[in-house]
Amino acid sequence: MRNPLADKVVEMKPSGIRKFFDIVSEMDDAISLGVGEPDFDTPWHIRDEGIYSLEKGRTFYTSNAGLKELKIEICNYLERKLGVKYHYNDETIVTVGGSEGIDIALRAMLNPGDEVLIPQPSYVSYEPCTILAGGVPVIIELKAENEFRLTAEELLNAITDKTKVLVLPFPNNPTGAIMEKKDLEAIAKVIEEKDIFVISDEIYSELYYHEDKYNSIVNIPGMKERTILINGFSKAYAMTGWRLGYACGPKEIIEQMIKIHQFAIMCAPTTSQYAAVEALRNGDDDVAEMRQAYNQRRRYLLHAFKEMGLPCFEPYGAFYVFPCIKQFGMTSEEFAMRFLEEEKVAVVPGTAFGDCGEGFLRISYAYSLENLKIAIERLKRFVEKLQEEQGK
Amino acid sequence: MREELLAIIEKNSRIDLKELAVILGVEEIDVVNELAALEKEGIICGYHTLINWEKTSIEKVSALIEVRVTPQRGQGFDNIAERIYKYPEVDDVYLISGGYDLLVSLEGKSLKEVSQFVSDKLSTLDSVLSTATHFVLKKYKDHGTILSKKNEDEREKITP
Numbered sequence: 001m002r003n004p005l006a007d008k009v010v011e012m013k014p015s016g017i018r019k020f021f022d023i024v025s026e027m028d029d030a031i032s033l034g035v036g037e038p039d040f041d042t043p044w045h046i047r048d049e050g051i052y053s054l055e056k057g058r059t060f061y062t063s064n065a066g067l068k069e070l071k072i073e074i075c076n077y078l079e080r081k082l083g084v085k086y087h088y089n090d091e092t093i094v095t096v097g098g099s100e101g102i103d104i105a106l107r108a109m110l111n112p113g114d115e116v117l118i119p120q121p122s123y124v125s126y127e128p129c130t131i132l133a134g135g136v137p138v139i140i141e142l143k144a145e146n147e148f149r150l151t152a153e154e155l156l157n158a159i160t161d162k163t164k165v166l167v168l169p170f171p172n173n174p175t176g177a178i179m180e181k182k183d184l185e186a187i188a189k190v191i192e193e194k195d196i197f198v199i200s201d202e203i204y205s206e207l208y209y210h211e212d213k214y215n216s217i218v219n220i221p222g223m224k225e226r227t228i229l230i231n232g233f234s235k236a237y238a239m240t241g242w243r244l245g246y247a248c249g250p251k252e253i254i255e256q257m258i259k260i261h262q263f264a265i266m267c268a269p270t271t272s273q274y275a276a277v278e279a280l281r282n283g284d285d286d287v288a289e290m291r292q293a294y295n296q297r298r299r300y301l302l303h304a305f306k307e308m309g310l311p312c313f314e315p316y317g318a319f320y321v322f323p324c325i326k327q328f329g330m331t332s333e334e335f336a337m338r339f340l341e342e343e344k345v346a347v348v349p350g351t352a353f354g355d356c357g358e359g360f361l362r363i364s365y366a367y368s369l370e371n372l373k374i375a376i377e378r379l380k381r382f383v384e385k386l387q388e389e390q391g392k
Numbered sequence: 393m394r395e396e397l398l399a400i401i402e403k404n405s406r407i408d409l410k411e412l413a414v415i416l417g418v419e420e421i422d423v424v425n426e427l428a429a430l431e432k433e434g435i436i437c438g439y440h441t442l443i444n445w446e447k448t449s450i451e452k453v454s455a456l457i458e459v460r461v462t463p464q465r466g467q468g469f470d471n472i473a474e475r476i477y478k479y480p481e482v483d484d485v486y487l488i489s490g491g492y493d494l495l496v497s498l499e500g501k502s503l504k505e506v507s508q509f510v511s512d513k514l515s516t517l518d519s520v521l522s523t524a525t526h527f528v529l530k531k532y533k534d535h536g537t538i539l540s541k542k543n544e545d546e547r548e549k550i551t552p
Contacts, residue, residue: 021550034550124552173552292396296415303414346549353552369415 008131015124016352020336024346032346033375036173038238038319039366040293042275043286046237050275058270064262066094066246067273073280074246078229081205084218086248093258094268094276098203098232098245100261103129105199105228105247106165108256110135114164119150120354121322122169123201138163141356144324147313148177152186159190165197168217171204171317174353174362176298178208178317181215188220198227203245206236206287209295210316225250228257233272235318236287237279242272294319297365297372304376308383319366322350326359328386336361342385343378393418397426398435403536405439444539446531452499454483454528455506457514459494460521469493472519481509492524503527 024030041047065071071088078084086092095101102125106116112134118126119140130137140158142148155166166187170179179187191198200217208214218224232245247257261267279286301321305312312323325335332349340346348364350357365372393416400407400415409427413420430436445452461472469487476496477485484497496514500506507525515523531539 015552017550017552021548024549030549032549035547036551037547039545039547292399296400299417300411300415348550 012128012131017124017348020346020348020352023337024340027340027344027346030340030344030346031371031375033363033365033367033372034346034348035364035366037240037366038235038290039368040238040290042237042239042242043279043283045282046239046275046279046286049278050242050271053271053274058274060270062094062267062270062273064267065092065258066268067270067277070094070273070277070280071246073277074248077280078248081214082216082219084216084224087251090251091254092246092248093254093261094273095232095245095247095261096265096268097234097243098201098230099125100265101228101230101232101245101247101257102126102167102199102201103133104257104260104264105230105249105253106130106133106135107260108253109165109197109199109228111164113162115160115162117155117158117163117166117196119154119167119169121148121172121174121350121357121360122167122353123173124353126167126169126201135165136162139354139356141354142175142177143356144313144360147315148172148175148322149179149183150187151183152190155187155190156194159194159196163194163196165199166191168198168200170200170202171208172315172320173204173318174320174348174350174357175322175360176315176318176320177313177322178210178315179215179217180210180212181219184215184217184220184223188217188223191226192222196226198223199230200227201230203230203232204235204318205231207291207294207319208317209291209298228253233276233279237276237283238290239272239275239279242269242275244268244272244276294365297367297369300369300372301363301365301376304380308380309387310379310383319364321363321365322360323363324360328390332358332361339379339382343382345375345378345382393422393426394430397423398430401427401436442535442537444531444534446539451501453501453503453506454497454499454531455510456526456528457496457498457510458488458492458524458526459496459514460492460523461494461517461519462521463493464519472517475517476514479509479513 071092074092075086075088078086106129110133114135115138116130116135117140118137119142127137138158140154198217202216205214218227218229228247228249230247233239302312302314305323310323312321315321332351336347336349348362350360350362396416409420409423413423463469464471473485473494476482482496482498486495488495510523510525
């Protein structure tokens with residue numbers, strides 16, 4: 001029999017997180033700080049709207065690009081949140097999570113051999129999606145001394161004649177890093193000068209704890225015309241399982257993305273779309289309440305790291321902290337494995353999000369303070385043990 | 393800070409001051425001062441514990457009583473409300489808009505004890521026109537806390 005598989009897929013590395021997942025799921029008594037989704041349930045009024053839509057028998061496909069009323073609410077939301085105007089009809093598409101948005105944006109924009117700049121550490125899908133779309137991933141290694149922000153210099157150094165797209169993954173998973181307005185302005189100059197496009201993955205935009213107002217790259221003059229803005233409901237409204245996101249951008253690109261979406265997906269889940277309308281209309285208070293809880297946990301963890309002597313820059317976004325463990329002379333994976341075996345706490349090695357995550361751990365605070373306290377107690381004990389071993 | 397502080401201690405009044413300061417991102421002394429001010433201003437009126445008595449062997453009966461009263465000239469409902477809330481058996485007294493005037497909740501050891509209070513004390517007050525007593529059969533949620541909730545984390549243990 002012939003080989004049934006595509007080389008491109010076989011050559012793809014499985015997600016680094018998978019291996020760890022298999023070990024952890026075998027350990028019943030392990031507690032985890034390794035989750036990349038909110039611990040809150042979807043607010044009840046949003047769930048209720050989903051249930052109501054089922055009761056009313058709204059179980060059909062919606063139009064390919066999404067329910068009209070949802071697209072209108074998305075545009076209203078972006079206007080009130082960012083002050084930018086998108087047209088619901090030809091600049092907006094509702095997708096199956098932010099993930100699909102990233103995938104179809106890359107597929108709509110890349111010709112074979114086009115280079116895609118991917119700052120790392122970052123979410124695991126950008127690289128494989130680029131490869132599947134025929135592009136060539138080019139990694140930009142972000143640095144701890146820049147608080148894992150992307151600098152204009154790093155960007156400029158990575159651009160070649162073949163560069164077409166920059167993936168901008170902020171607020172960042174796994175580092176929690178953000179880009180302030182001045183950071184965005186600095187890279188915007190390079191983007192415009194070198195005439196490249198941006199896919200801005202802002203799925204964590206509501207989980208932002210900096211005192212300055214949140215800015216998207218599309219807020220910088222000249223950028224909206226060349227940016228696909230990706231966002232969704234998973235993180236802001238604790239709706240991961242509903243699989244719902246959206247993309248907004250220039251009509252010419254969105255049009256092509258809708259084409260791929262209509263053939264590959266048909267439409268995003270109808271129930272989720274009705275629930276999402278409610279989320280955008282009446283969910284601002286829920287988001288604020290969850291943000292406040294995350295922020296309290298963030299402060300708690302940073303304080304605890306400081307007390308146990310674990311260096312960590314202050315992350316202002318998402319629900320992750322990214323402490324440095326280089327002082328213990330172990331790789332991230334070794335540290336995570338020993339921590340799991342000896343204290344039964346699962347954290348994710350920084351290397352799962354790119355080679356430059358070496359020496360760091362991703363710790364999620366999508367857990368109640370009570371649970372975080374138990375885990376931190378164990379981390380403290382483990383760190384003290386390592387320090388003692390080193391002292392000998 | 394005030395609003396956030398109140399929101400936290402409304403749910404957990406046992407949280408220690410040091411931790412409170414850390415999660416609020418302020419100094420401990422600021423928390424101490426703010427709490428003292430809130431107590432002094434009568435904004436914080438007490439620190440209670442939410443107990444699910446059903447899980448103990450102690451028998452308790454709670455009831456909600458709708459009370460219709462005649463308001464008094466110059467006093468409105470305050471006077472009669474005071475006469476009711478001064479009974480130690482009474483837990484809550486609210487002035488209510490709509491079909492009746494006061495909502496009184498109380499706990500007793502038995503149905504008999506509660507009924508006796510209503511018939512002997514409450515309904516015999518001069519301004520009380522009528523009462524309707526509703527006994528609580530089961531408490532599902534109290535002070536924002538779901539009493540029978542399972543606390544299992546159903547998420548996958550590791551996700552990207």
